[in-house]
Amino acid sequence: MLFTSRSSSAEPTDQAPSARKNGDSGILPPGKVLENLSNSISESITQPAVRVGKELKSMLLDPAPVKPVARPIVAPSIRAGDKPRLLGGLTVLIPAYNEGKFVADTIRSVQRQSVHIDHVIVIDDCSTDNTGEIARSCGPEIVVIRPPKNCGSKATALNYALEYVSTEYTLAIDADTTLADDAIEKLMPHFDQPRTAAVCGMVLPRFVRTMWERGRYIEYLYAFLFYKPIQDYYERPLIASGCFSAYRTDILRQLGGWNTRTVGEDMDLTWSVYRLGMSVRFAPEALCYPVEPHNYHFMSKQLQRWCAGFAQCIKVHWKDIVGTSVLRSMVATALWDAVVSVFALFILLPLLAIFVHPAFLLGYFLDLPTIVVPVLIYAAKRGEFFKALTSIPAFWVLRFVNTYFVTRAFWNEFIGKRSVTVFEKGH
Amino acid sequence: MFAGLPATGIGGIFYMALVFFMPFKELWRAMRGESSMERWMFIASRWGLFAIVIAMMWLQAMIMKWAIGADMSKFMAAGASAAAGRETQSLAGATLYLAVLSLVGVMTLVYSVRIVIAVRRALGMR
Numbered sequence: 001m002l003f004t005s006r007s008s009s010a011e012p013t014d015q016a017p018s019a020r021k022n023g024d025s026g027i028l029p030p031g032k033v034l035e036n037l038s039n040s041i042s043e044s045i046t047q048p049a050v051r052v053g054k055e056l057k058s059m060l061l062d063p064a065p066v067k068p069v070a071r072p073i074v075a076p077s078i079r080a081g082d083k084p085r086l087l088g089g090l091t092v093l094i095p096a097y098n099e100g101k102f103v104a105d106t107i108r109s110v111q112r113q114s115v116h117i118d119h120v121i122v123i124d125d126c127s128t129d130n131t132g133e134i135a136r137s138c139g140p141e142i143v144v145i146r147p148p149k150n151c152g153s154k155a156t157a158l159n160y161a162l163e164y165v166s167t168e169y170t171l172a173i174d175a176d177t178t179l180a181d182d183a184i185e186k187l188m189p190h191f192d193q194p195r196t197a198a199v200c201g202m203v204l205p206r207f208v209r210t211m212w213e214r215g216r217y218i219e220y221l222y223a224f225l226f227y228k229p230i231q232d233y234y235e236r237p238l239i240a241s242g243c244f245s246a247y248r249t250d251i252l253r254q255l256g257g258w259n260t261r262t263v264g265e266d267m268d269l270t271w272s273v274y275r276l277g278m279s280v281r282f283a284p285e286a287l288c289y290p291v292e293p294h295n296y297h298f299m300s301k302q303l304q305r306w307c308a309g310f311a312q313c314i315k316v317h318w319k320d321i322v323g324t325s326v327l328r329s330m331v332a333t334a335l336w337d338a339v340v341s342v343f344a345l346f347i348l349l350p351l352l353a354i355f356v357h358p359a360f361l362l363g364y365f366l367d368l369p370t371i372v373v374p375v376l377i378y379a380a381k382r383g384e385f386f387k388a389l390t391s392i393p394a395f396w397v398l399r400f401v402n403t404y405f406v407t408r409a410f411w412n413e414f415i416g417k418r419s420v421t422v423f424e425k426g427h
Numbered sequence: 428m429f430a431g432l433p434a435t436g437i438g439g440i441f442y443m444a445l446v447f448f449m450p451f452k453e454l455w456r457a458m459r460g461e462s463s464m465e466r467w468m469f470i471a472s473r474w475g476l477f478a479i480v481i482a483m484m485w486l487q488a489m490i491m492k493w494a495i496g497a498d499m500s501k502f503m504a505a506g507a508s509a510a511a512g513r514e515t516q517s518l519a520g521a522t523l524y525l526a527v528l529s530l531v532g533v534m535t536l537v538y539s540v541r542i543v544i545a546v547r548r549a550l551g552m553r
Contacts, residue, residue: 223467230445230473235454322541329441332537336529337436344436359495369483370439374476 077350088168089118090246093155095187096122096175097150100129102291102293107138109178118167119143122175126150130406131175143262147165152422154242154267155258162257171246172258173288177204180287187246187286197251197278198270200240201286212299214391215398216292218375221388222395225284226374232282236326236333240273240280242266244288262316263420271317274324287315298333301424303402307393307409308420315413345400364396371395402426437530446473 011160092110096103103122110120124132124146135144143328145164151157158172169188173179180186183201190199202224208217231237241245242265252258254274270280314321314331321328345364352360372392379388412418449470456462 069454148455225444226476229469230442233449233469234445319544320539322544325447328537328541329534330438332533333438333441333530335437336533337438340529341436357495359491362491362494367436367439369487370480373480373483377479 002270020026044258046401049320052240053406059261080218083114084185086118086169089163090115090171090184090188091119091121091200091249092117093158093165093170093172094122094135094175095154095161095172096127096131096135097125097157097177098113098129099130100127100134102176103131104138105178106173106175107135107142109181110173112181113141113179113184114182115188116183119165121145121161121164121335122374123161125148125153125157125195132153153260153263153265155260158265159257159260165249168249169246170252172242172244174243174290176206177243177288177290179289181290183286184243184246187208187244187283190283191246191248192282193279194280194282196248197273197276197283198240198245198247198280199283199286200237200245200280201288202239202282202284203243203288203290205292206289207291207294208387208391210294211394212296213292213294214394216299218371218388218391218395219398221375221378222339222371224282225378228282229284231326231330233286233325235279236274236324236330237270237280237282238327239267240270240282240331243290244286251276262309262312267313268316271313271321271324271327274327275317275320296306298311299398299401300402300405302338303405304409305424307402307406308413310334310406311409311413312419338406339410342403345403437526437533440526440530446470446477449473540545 029065029223047412059063070223094103094106094110099106107120108116120142122132122135122142123145124144125134126147126149132144132146135142143164145161145216147157147160151160162170167267171184171187180199187199190196203220205213205217205220228237247264247269251273252269255269259268259272262268273280293302312333321331336368349360352363375388375392376385379385409420412420453462453470455465456466
């Protein structure tokens with residue numbers, strides 16, 4: 001039983017130290033806590049941050065297991081009515097770089113959650129827009145931290161904030177991702193098994209307007225509702241999506257946080273969890289809605305990073321993958337398909353169509369039923385049948401683009417030795 | 428497949444195999460008292476879904492065969508059209524055969540590498 005009602009549970013143990021001094025029970029009303037802490041919050045957050053940054057650097061360079069160095073964050077908890085509480089507590093981390101347009105929606109979706117969230121930390125990664133101000137304006141319980149300089153990647157920004165986490169669970173969401181109101185309530189019960197180290201949610205694009213968003217919409221419906229439940233049955237989701245996943249904080253720390261050696265930090269972390277002998281679960285009923293690339297420019301950046309991340313993770317983890325049941329076969333078949341598809345789509349089928357018979361062009365639609373049938377069934381269940389039906393052609397376009405980028409990524413990573421190291425956002 | 432990767436290919440066949448083996452795994456779990464009706468329902472839904480997918484693929488193959496046959500018949504004699512139909516059939520068979528063969532090959536390679544790594548680790552080699 002992970003949830004308990006507020007009335008029956010103990011009060012939070014992670015209250016600010018200064019708040020404890022001011023009351024007999026150590027617990028103050030939120031307003032009073034805020035009053036007492038209004039000056040100390042910025043100091044407590046900003047000052048250690050510089051020091052932590054250095055520690056973090058050495059931590060990431062050191063491959064040895066890292067000793068947990070949790071420091072309680074100095075912020076009052078979100079208190080909202082009789083929301084159920086998570087035993088052990090939950091901290092939400094929101095890394096943000098120039099997300100002024102979306103970060104408020106993200107924070108509000110966290111505030112609307114049907115369960116109690118102990119802490120919300122926004123990592124304003126030296127944004128040049130007003131991300132930090134907007135985040136602060138969302139409420140006094142939102143802690144905004146700003147590293148001394150731009151972290152350069154989501155992984156580093158998350159690691160920077162991990163130092164402040166004092167709860168048993170840590171949830172990371174992207175700053176452009178909103179959550180369904182019951183997303184966390186649906187996500188957290190999947191930690192019922194002690195060996196579950198991470199749980200990821202279901203992802204659907206927030207906007208489905210342009211061709212690229214439509215293609216991604218079909219891709220997500222297919223990947224998250226067709227393949228991922230099968231992966232979950234065998235307790236081997238290929239990836240706990242970085243845009244919405246929760247972790248046991250002690251396991252995160254044991255792994256050294258989110259690793260920066262690859263640009264696919266979420267896949268890297270997922271496979272590292274498997275290396276520990278722990279499992280990852282998928283909660284299809286826990287919904288999140290990220291903003292997906294709306295044009296080719298941003299889609300290409302995102303695909304370049306994703307595909308390079310996949311290739312880099314294979315390079316880093318291949319020996320461990322081979323020793324991990326089911327995952328080894330999933331990765332091997334994905335790798336094979338990724339490599340062969342370029343040959344089939346760009347060379348074999350056009351040549352056959354030109355030199356043998358034009359009907360070979362139908363080969364492009366050979367697996368149409370395997371994609372269309374599940375997608376339309378799931379879309380119909382969600383009342384989005386026509387949206388899905390009209391989006392299917394966009395998926396075929398995206399597929400060609402995917403093929404190009406995955407081929408380029410594997411060429412660059414394994415043959416060309418031009419590894420992607422720059423973390424570029426998808427919008 | 429996950430978002431960002433292009434094809435279903437042998438991955439699709441592999442996942443089909445995973446679904447096929449689900450009841451056997453669940454039986455094993457049931458014997459250990461770890462099964463539940465919910466899990467069996469999930470397996471049934473996956474089997475149902477794959478049954479629909481296979482039925483639709485069969486239908487698609489029939490349509491393609493008819494389309495190619497009809498198209499060829501415009502240009503060829505009736506006998507040649509029938510031959511084209513057989514070609515289509517054998518082509519579909521060959522594609523499936525090739526895909527399954529690829530899957531077996533990939534699995535063999537993966538398990539061979541696994542054995543090599545296990546042996547090297549046992550011998551204290553990197």
